[in-house]
Every structure is written in C-alpha cells, then in structure tokens.
Amino acid sequence: MLESAQNFMQFQFGSALAFVVIACLFLFVTLLLGRLLRPATQNRDKGTVYECGETPLGGGWFNFNPRFYIVALVFLIFDVEVAFTYPVATVFQRWVGRGDGALAFVEIAAFVLILALGLAYVWVKGDLEWLQPATARNAEPPADTTGAP
Amino acid sequence: MHQLHTQTVGLPATITFAILAGLTVIGALFTITRRNPVVAVISLVGTFFALAGVYASLSAHFLAILQILVYAGAIMVLFIFVVMILNRDEITRVAARGMVRRGLGVVAAGYVVWLLASVVANSSATPLLGGPLSEPGADFGTVASVGASLFTDFMFPFEAVSLLLLVAVVGGLVVSRSEKQEDDAEETARRRAQVATEIRPESMVGGPTDATANHEAAHH
Amino acid sequence: MHMWETIKGSFEYGHPGFTGLSALIKIVYLMLAFGPGLASILTWMERRQSSLMQDRLGPNRANIGRFKAWGITHFLADALKFMVKEDFVPVKAHKFLFALAPVLALAPALIVAAIIPFGAPLCWGHLTEIVPTGTCGQAVDLQIARLDVGILFYFAISSLSVYGATLAGWSSYNKWAMMGGLRASSQMMSYEVTMGMAVLSMFLIYGTLEPGAMVAQQGYWPWQWGIWGIPTALSFFLFLTAAIAETKRTPFDIPEGEPEIIGYFVEYSGLRFGMFFLGEFIEIVFSSALMVTIFLGGWHLPFLDGLADRVPNIAFVLITHGAWIVKVFLFTGFQLLIRWSLPRFRSDQLMQLGWQRLLPVSIANVLITAGWILYSR
Numbered sequence: 131m132l133e134s135a136q137n138f139m140q141f142q143f144g145s146a147l148a149f150v151v152i153a154c155l156f157l158f159v160t161l162l163l164g165r166l167l168r169p170a171t172q173n174r175d176k177g178t179v180y181e182c183g184e185t186p187l188g189g190g191w192f193n194f195n196p197r198f199y200i201v202a203l204v205f206l207i208f209d210v211e212v213a214f215t216y217p218v219a220t221v222f223q224r225w226v227g228r229g230d231g232a233l234a235f236v237e238i239a240a241f242v243l244i245l246a247l248g249l250a251y252v253w254v255k256g257d258l259e260w261l262q263p264a265t266a267r268n269a270e271p272p273a274d275t276t277g278a279p
Numbered sequence: 280m281h282q283l284h285t286q287t288v289g290l291p292a293t294i295t296f297a298i299l300a301g302l303t304v305i306g307a308l309f310t311i312t313r314r315n316p317v318v319a320v321i322s323l324v325g326t327f328f329a330l331a332g333v334y335a336s337l338s339a340h341f342l343a344i345l346q347i348l349v350y351a352g353a354i355m356v357l358f359i360f361v362v363m364i365l366n367r368d369e370i371t372r373v374a375a376r377g378m379v380r381r382g383l384g385v386v387a388a389g390y391v392v393w394l395l396a397s398v399v400a401n402s403s404a405t406p407l408l409g410g411p412l413s414e415p416g417a418d419f420g421t422v423a424s425v426g427a428s429l430f431t432d433f434m435f436p437f438e439a440v441s442l443l444l445l446v447a448v449v450g451g452l453v454v455s456r457s458e459k460q461e462d463d464a465e466e467t468a469r470r471r472a473q474v475a476t477e478i479r480p481e482s483m484v485g486g487p488t489d490a491t492a493n494h495e496a497a498h499h
Numbered sequence: 500m501h502m503w504e505t506i507k508g509s510f511e512y513g514h515p516g517f518t519g520l521s522a523l524i525k526i527v528y529l530m531l532a533f534g535p536g537l538a539s540i541l542t543w544m545e546r547r548q549s550s551l552m553q554d555r556l557g558p559n560r561a562n563i564g565r566f567k568a569w570g571i572t573h574f575l576a577d578a579l580k581f582m583v584k585e586d587f588v589p590v591k592a593h594k595f596l597f598a599l600a601p602v603l604a605l606a607p608a609l610i611v612a613a614i615i616p617f618g619a620p621l622c623w624g625h626l627t628e629i630v631p632t633g634t635c636g637q638a639v640d641l642q643i644a645r646l647d648v649g650i651l652f653y654f655a656i657s658s659l660s661v662y663g664a665t666l667a668g669w670s671s672y673n674k675w676a677m678m679g680g681l682r683a684s685s686q687m688m689s690y691e692v693t694m695g696m697a698v699l700s701m702f703l704i705y706g707t708l709e710p711g712a713m714v715a716q717q718g719y720w721p722w723q724w725g726i727w728g729i730p731t732a733l734s735f736f737l738f739l740t741a742a743i744a745e746t747k748r749t750p751f752d753i754p755e756g757e758p759e760i761i762g763y764f765v766e767y768s769g770l771r772f773g774m775f776f777l778g779e780f781i782e783i784v785f786s787s788a789l790m791v792t793i794f795l796g797g798w799h800l801p802f803l804d805g806l807a808d809r810v811p812n813i814a815f816v817l818i819t820h821g822a823w824i825v826k827v828f829l830f831t832g833f834q835l836l837i838r839w840s841l842p843r844f845r846s847d848q849l850m851q852l853g854w855q856r857l858l859p860v861s862i863a864n865v866l867i868t869a870g871w872i873l874y875s876r
Contacts, residue, residue, distance in 0.1 A: 135417040136338055139647060140292070143335045143343075145522045146644040146652065147295070149613040150606075152526055157602045157774070164770035169585050177590035179673040180765055190591065190672030191363070198685050199364060200455055201850075202357045205688035207448045208858075209353040209658075212695035213345050214440060215865075216651055216708060217426030219699055222869065223706035224423075225430060231873045234430060237438070238869055244441040246862050248448040249854070257452055258854045260847035317596060317669060324662065344648045344655050352658030356665070356684065363669055421647045422708050 200257050204249075211245045296336050302329035316362045320355055327351040339420040512623045512637045525643045529612045533824075538780035539574040541831055545780075546573075548832075549839045581773035589672055589766050596670035601767065601774035604663025607656045608781040614652050615788045616642035616711045618798050618820035619807070626813040635812075641798075641820065642711050649708035653789060654695055657745070660782075661687050664747075664754065667775070668763035679763035682846065683747055683754035689853035690744040690751075696861035697737035700730050700868035701793055710789075714797030719804045724796040730868040735794045737861045742786045743834060744853065746779060750841040753849055787830040791823065795830070798823035 179186050218238055225234040252258055306326030313319040327350045334343035418424040429437045509516035543558060547569065550557025559570040566572065588597060618641035622630040625637070646652050661684045668680015704725075705713050717724050726735045744751040755762035764775045791797060800806060800822040807815050844852065 136419065139340060139421075140336070140338065141518065142644045142646050143340060144291075144295070145526070146610075146613045146646060147332060147335070148522060149526050149530065149643055150610050153530060153606050153609045154602065156531065156609075157606055160774075161598075161602070161770060164582050164586070167582050168769055169583075171585065172587070174590075176587045179589045179591070179671065179676075180761075181674070186673075188674075190674055190677060191669070192674060192677065194364065194677070194681055196364065196455055198681050199357070199360045200452065201685040201688055202353075202360045203451045203455070204448060204854075205692060206349075206353045206357055207444050207451075208692040209695070210349055210444055211441070212654075212692065212699070213348055213651070214429075214437070215699060216702060217341065217422045218429050218437075219426070219702040219865075220422050220706055220708055221426035221430060222703050223872065224427075226872055226876050231876060235869050235873050237430065237434060239866055240438055241441045242862055242865060244438070244445055246859070248445045249858065249862075251445075251449055252452060253855060255452065255456070257456070258850065260850040315593070317593070317666070321596070321599070321662070321666070324659075328659075340646070340648050341651075344651045348651065348655035348658060352655060352661070353688075356661050356688065359662075359665055359669075360684075363665075422649075422651070423647075 197257075197260065204252055204257070207248060208245065211241075215241060292336060296333065299329050299332040299336065302326075303333060317359065320358045320362060323358070324351045324355045327355070341420055341422050341425045521639055522643060525641070526613075529615075529617065529643065530609050533617075534609060534612055534781050534784055535777065537784050537828065537831070538777055539578070540571070541780045541783065541835065542577065542776070543571055543573045544832070545835050545838070548835055552839050578773070581770050584769040586769040586771060587766070591672040592766065593670040593672070596666045597766075598771075600663050600667035600670060601771040601778075602663075603666060604660055605774045605778040605781065607660040607663075608778045608785065610656045611653045612785050612788070613643045614646055614649055614710050615785065615792055616640065616714050616797055617788075617823050619816050621816050622812045627811045629808065629810065630812040630815075632807045640711065641816065645709060645711050647709055649710050649713075650698060650702070650789075650793075651708055654691070657782075658691060660778075663775075663778070664763045667767065671763075671766035673766050675760040676763050676765045678760050679754045679756070679765065682756075682760075683763055686747065686751065686754060686849060686853075687745055689850060690741040690857075693853055693857040693861055694738060694741040694745065696858065696865060697734050697741060698793060699861075699865045700734045701725060703865070703868050703872060704731065710792045710797070714792060714799065717796045717799060719796075719799050719801060719806075721796070721801050724794065724799075726794040730864055730871060731794070733860070733864050734868075735790070737857055737864070738794075739790065740857060741853075742790065743837065744849070746782045746786065746834075748779065748783075748834075749838045750843050751849060752843055753846045756843075783831050783834055784827065787834065788823075788827045791826045791830055795826055 179190060181187070215238065218234075218241070222231075222234050222238065225231055303326050306322045306329060309322035310319045310326060313322060327346055331343040331346035331351070334340075334346055416424075506516075508514065510520065511517060547557045547559070549555075557570075558573040560567070561570045561573040561576045563572055563575075588594065619632075620635065620638040620640050622628075622635035623637040623639050625635065644652075664683035664687070665680045668676045668678070668683070671677070701713075702708060705716055707713065707716075713725070721727070725731055747754050764772055767775060798819040800819055806818065810818070
C-alpha cells in the first residue's frame, strides 16, 4: 500500500486529517458531556454582559480603530512572503552544493529586500506607530479647555 | 482524476474526496445564504479548509497548506476585520437589493460558470471526458519541487510577486490612510467647534464634557 | 476461519489495518493523554510556582483521600468544577459563534501536534532486539504525520486560532471582550510573521521543512543541536519571544490585561472558559515541543552517543521518548518562569517590539544565514 512516495505522502496527510477530525470530535463530545452535567437556570440578570458590575451602556459592537485593520493588511503581505520564501529556503543548500549558490542568494535576497522595502515604507509613513493617532487627537483640544480658568 | 484515484488508492480516497468536496460546497452555500456577514466569513473559512483537503488528496500538498495559511488564516481575518469595522446596521444595508443589482449578480455568476465550463470542456485532461492522466511524479507537489521551480522556470514571476506584494502594501495603506485622514480632519473640525462652545463662560463645567469628548475620540 | 485470516493479515506490518491502527494509537496518545495531561499539570504548576516566587502558599490542599502530593490533584478539581459549573450566555450574544469560538481556539492548539516527532522510530517485530539506527526494515515512526510541508502545517493551523479569540470577542456582545479579541488577533498576527521569518534561517540550514528529518540531522551532543551557532541562537531567541507572544501570556498578555479588560473570554464560564484556559497551556506544550524539535535536538538524549547499539529497541524508544518529555517539560517550566519574572509590555511597546525590532532583525538574520552558508561552502 505504501510503496510509492506519493501514496506515502497521501497517507501522512490522511493521518493529519484524521487528527483534525478526532480533535474536533473530542471537543464536541466534551462540550456535549458538559451540557448534560451542568445545571441551567438562566435568568435575565445572568444574561447581561459584564461591565464591572454596572448596567451595560450602549451596544457591544463599537467602531474600532482602523489601525487593527492596517495590522491585518501588513500581516497578510508578510504572510504571503513567508509562504513564498519557505520552498526557496529548503532548496537553497542544494543549489549552494551545486555551485549555483550566488544566484540563489541573489534571488532570495532580492525577494526579501523588496519586501523589507515594504516594511520600511509602512514604518516611515508611521503606520506602525500604535499610539500616534489617538494621542495626537486627545492631547490637542483638552489643553484649551483646561487652560481657560 | 476520479478514475485514477479509485485505481491506485482505492475506496478510502474516493470517500475522502466525496466528503471534502461536499463540505466545500456546503460551506460555499452557507457563505452566500447567511444573513450575518461574520457567519458567512466563517463558512468561507470552512470552505477553504475543505478545499485544502481536496488539494491534498490530489497530491498538491504545498498548495493545500498555502490555501489554509494564506486564504483561511490571513485573508479571511482581514475580511472579518472589515466586517467588524462596519456596524451591524451598515452591514444589512450592504446586502444587494432591487432587480437591477440582482440581475447583474446573476449575469456575473452565469459568466463565471460559463467560463469554468468552457475551460473544463476544452481541456484534454478532464476527468469528465476520461482523458489521459499520468501518475504524478514522486516529488510532485512537494515543497522542494516548488522551490526548485521557483529557482528555475518561475524565477521572474517569483521576483514579480515580491514587487506585487510591495505595491499591495503601499496601495492598501494609501487607501486606508486617505479615509483616516478625512476622519481626522472631520474629527478636528468637530472638536474645534465643540471647544469653541465650551470656552464660553456659561458652559465651563469642565469634567463631563471632557470625559465624553475623550470617550468619543477613543472609540474612533 | 478464512475471514479471520484475512482480518489478521490486514493488521500485519505495512498493511492498511496496521498503519491505520498505529496512527490512531499515536493520535489518541498525543491528543488525549500527553497534551491535555501535561497542560493540566502546568495549570497547577503555574499557580504553585508563582506562589513560591511571591511568598504565598498557592493551591496546596486538593486531595483524593490521603493522597495530596502538594495539591497536584488541583487540576482534577478544576476539571470537575468546569464540567458542572453553569454556563452563562449573554442574551444578546451570537449563540452559534459564541459556542464555536472555544472550539476554534482549542482545536488548532491540539492539531499542530500532528507533525512533532516524539521518539526514535519503533522497529516492529524486533522490539526486544538491538537495532542500530537506520537498519530497521519495519520502522514505525513516533510521529503522526511526516508531512513534507512540516513546519508550514504548524503555521497554517496555528494561524487559524486567531478566529477563536476574535470570534469570542465579537460574539459576546461585550465591549471588553471585543477589545480583547481585537488586541489578541492583532498581536497574534504581528508575531506570527516574526515567528515565520525567525525559523526561515533554520530551514536554510536544514534544507527541509520536515521535523523528523530535522531531528535526524541533529546529533546526540548538545553542540550538534540546532541552537548551536550564532545565527541559529539568534533565530532561537526570536522564535521563543514570538512564540510566547503567540500564547498571549505575560509579558505579552495585553489581550487579557487582567486589571483593565479581562480579555476576549470575559463572558465565558464553565466548560467553555475551561477550553480557552486549557488551550493556552496546550499551546505552550506544543510550541515548546516544536522548539525542542527544531532547536534542542528533539528526542535525542544528550551525552549518550550510540545508545541504540547497546539496548533493545523498545528500551531505546522509551528512553528517547522520556528524554523528549523531559525536554518539553523543562522548556514549558522555563516559559512559566518567564511569565512570573517579567512585567507586562504596553500595547504600543508590544507592536513596536514585533514590527520594528524583531521583524527587521529576523529578516537580517535570514540574509546573514544565507550568506554564511554560501561563504562556508
């Protein structure tokens, strides 16, 4: 059954898939077991959300700062970069052994440096500064009001 | 590919394929039928995961992992953030209404189906037509073979990808920043007006107004 | 009688029944026994260790009859409490996603274990004989999946755990939870990139992504391990920092920020909270196991070269598995020690450290390693 390399790989992936299925089954069975064991006496007060003991004000879904979105965006770019460089990294040794190391090095370096340029751009433009927009906004007007009396 | 599988790997592979393909389709259906966009995005994550399983069963292991790493793990997180940045009311407004929009959607979907069908029909190696299929090589779909081809045949596209990603990061940030700056400008103007009213002696109560102003600023 | 022979035949080495059953045993062992077991003990150990460090008593009185053992059975009491505690769900919560989030947080933490080799290969049919390394014809790998994509599988699956935190925060309909979920997801994303770039230099050296092959390349002596060397030691440091940040523990516990926002799981109680809680420790266990595999020689027992040529195969397998457990355990203990030794970062410092310190250094490290390999040939 496991004679060819392809079948071997298929079997290994099958094991990983089996792991995924068993992990999910295990968790769902545990949750089901918990549901059978625990008491359920829900009332209105238990159904409120926790806001330090106060009655919750307003909705729970607020408009958050777009910087979280920017982090996700930059992450996506670098995630793709990592995914692309891994296969190249694994064959690098072979190419060095064959004497084509310089070419391989230039290829990897060019790829990584172009993306480092992207990081530099984000950095210089201040999108990695976590606190900047909020502090700039907060600091300005209250200074006028408190200074008045 | 179907026939190949039943010949070499047998029944388990066929059953696995059927389950994974079924999950892919169910996830896709959920994606387009759920009203809540977050549930729709999560369904799409499930679709991608099952699709990665299909890729793996076709010996495209590296592609399968990329499908999870990039699509399910990164792009969909961005989707979730976009959906969460919008409010729930805004989200329900986004849903397509009216005959014109729906008609356009049907036309677009029909075009995609037609395109796919024509590709499948014209390809010589389609399972539907029972065309010739060769057994994948021993290193097909492995990381090393992908790496080797990135070093040889696809060296230029590989470097082009890095440039493309650079453009993507710059473009994405420019787009998001122009919105942010508008917000900032709007916010500053509003705050200036507010401060101007607060500075008048009769409204010099201090605390509460400051608190609300800060509160609002923090939530933007 | 004939049918019995057929069934028996399919459970001989190399047949589907045997491979399937051995895979199942390995899965059940790692996922149900080793991972949650060590993680549960860690939940007790963390509280006990912190109390020792802070001159307190800590949980010391849970017992089963006379059996007390410094309160180590506390984790059983915890588990029982989680099972029977009432589960509050906020009225306005999104019920489906609220239920799904703990599973999405815990499942990836378990699944990554599939690629980690946890002992020397077992030689089926020659268990009581001495089998020198590499001469076994019927080897059973102590590794669930020898994936060619190896570490990428780890990254792919662990990147999915972002959904657990984000959805827990969003579905609770609670401002604190949402804040925690956002912080958690942005932090995990920031450090995942560093994590990926940090180990890239290791792949340049190993020339493979497959953890089993990495362990095979490392020797018995500590100076043959992955960590030995300038670029690799730096890579280890970067990876360790990023891995701790991924688990969202002090000094990187901004998503929880206990004095202020509690975290994305603020609305969770009972078993579902227990899943987040256990998930954190399982993440520690398997990320430690991964670091042991890449950097610390995997299951190799230090200072005993050629042990495989002297003891029976089954003893060798058990000894190497024991060595692996001890290494993982010590490494998790080290992570607990870090947690109680360092103060917390501010969220801007956290982002700065990830994007503006660790990431540039890890990119430079990749280039330096590549250049070093090129130069040394």
